Amino acid sequence: MSIYALRVDIAKEVYNSLKDEGVARFTWSYSKEGNLKEIESKIKKFGWENLTEIEKDCWKANFMLSIKEKDYIVYINVPEYGECTVAKVTGEYFWNWEKYKSDGSHCLLIDKESIRTFNRNDKNIPSDLTRRFGLQGKYWRIYLEDKFYNLLQDIDDKKITGELASSESRLFNCINEKINPYLESICEELQHYHVGKYLEELIVKVLGEIPEIKNISRKSGISDKGGDILFDYENTDVFGNYSQKKCAIQVKSYEGIINYDQAIKDMKNIFEYDDSLDLGIIMTTATSIGEEFNEKLEELNKELLEKKKEKSVTILYGKDFARWVLKYGEKFFNR
Template sequence: MNEYQSQYTIYAVKPKQPWEDGASYWLPLLYSELQEGRARFGWGYGPTSDIRVIKKKIQDNGFDNLTSDERGVWSRAGFLLDVRPGDYFVYINMPEWGQCTVVQIDGEYDYDDEPWDPDREDDFRHRLPCHFVAQFGRNDEIVPPILSQRLKLQGARYRIGLHREFEELLRRLAAGEKGTNPNDAIRNIVGRSLHAISEEIYRHFPRKNLEEFVAQLLKSQPNIREVRKGPDRNGADLEVDIEVPIGPVSLTLCCAVQVKAYTGTMDYTRAIRDIEKALTSDSRYDCGLIVTTASEYTQQFEQALNELRERCKKPVEVLLGSDLAYTLVSDYVNSTK
């Protein structure tokens, strides 16, 4: 990690997911490619998906003159031209669900002229040279909780800004640590405490009472302009207006919120169906948020969540019980200053 300057970007990248068609074929191939020094990305098939060529077409003739396939490739893979040596790719659910694989990028973008896979299924032609760094479970004890949350699939690709936590994780992985040192012991205590607080929230605020609790907690968060009761009938328990400052101006986004009182591991996808109902029935909603007291969710829930994001083309996130407890503790600390 010392070979490059500290100014680098961490990209979370989605390969084929274990529940998707073709996963049993593609995941071993893509993992092998990472080990051999090639970081691949999807939406790369056929002779017209080279994003360098697409960029040149945009510069010469404008975006509107692209084909629909070229637009799709550009919107999903165009970021690869911004990736620089020293950046990191963290492949989510690679080589299996719950596992993450880290590589560091060593060079510039390239594109295969011909299908590279043995059965010529033809995808993932986008590639960057890399070297293999590590594989780990995102819920392992050595993974900082805030980083673990960001390593749950949140789209085809997104940036992770937690450089300090990421570098600490890489150091621990390189040292072969298993989460038993004093720092990790304290983190485990914090994690258990947050879990206990989450269970108390579940016990003290059943059903509709939890909605009122979440509404009051959200009102105290920065950049929240307004929290109001949702119309229910369209799937939104709450509506939240979020102010996003951009230089001297700001934008306001409207978020549909589903609140679910749950304990243990959540595999109940009713919340996903309700959020989808809200996002598709009211164009005012720019994004969705599921708030629950559950401690974790299953692979099936994550699959349904990811499929929802792809259908709606809008961000949808989940606050689990420990996240809710952390927000409550932070709010309490800030209120006592």
């Protein structure tokens, strides 16, 4: 059994297809040329170089061909921001452009009875599992199978209550749909005005507005050890036990799609250099992530898990980076 986390931009449509049709959908499928099985056959017969540019782009979703019956998929921020929807797969990949004629035509059959929706920030979800429900690209694997199964049981036992919900978070969700269409443009403007070291300076300023974050330090010069920004953050578990965690941020000022994996190599070096780190974050103004980058990030997290370390690396980019700046940097907009 494998668990796949998916990020889609058509949350409502995907959620309706799950609930009403028993069909899980994924994007990178904006053209009728996007049938992964046909593209796979064409590659085997004629080679990669004979694909059209559209076919090459749609092939980024080829991981869908690896998803099998009894695997699980988890949609991040579906149906609403901060929520996750999980479903069990009952049938292998199929192409359904004829029905949808739009992005979201990569499909899998799922068991409608298996659908569960929960708040990823619920206080009763283990923090390492919550972290894996944070955005890390367009798709990634979740390897904490035992904790995932326990989560499904806890949902059925009504132990996952969404208790962290507040008037602030409900307001955020209320206006999120109106703000979302502008977030990518905001990220592009952040890139325009904050190239290189200026992006690091902005992130440090915003981090300073988050009460739980302490001891922020920014490295100067070029180094592959220690990260661009270091800080400690306070953590309290469900039993009220307090601890202080350490995080490293690698900053990448970038335009468009990021497929260059130097940030991941840097993160690997950072964890090897400083074993006291608990979390790594790649923060970038890139508006999308390439397939190769996504695979390298997944490999790094799997490697950290195999070393039995409660450590992980996540990425904040595009719309979610802009949302983060807007949320915590609000005081700077009122000057």
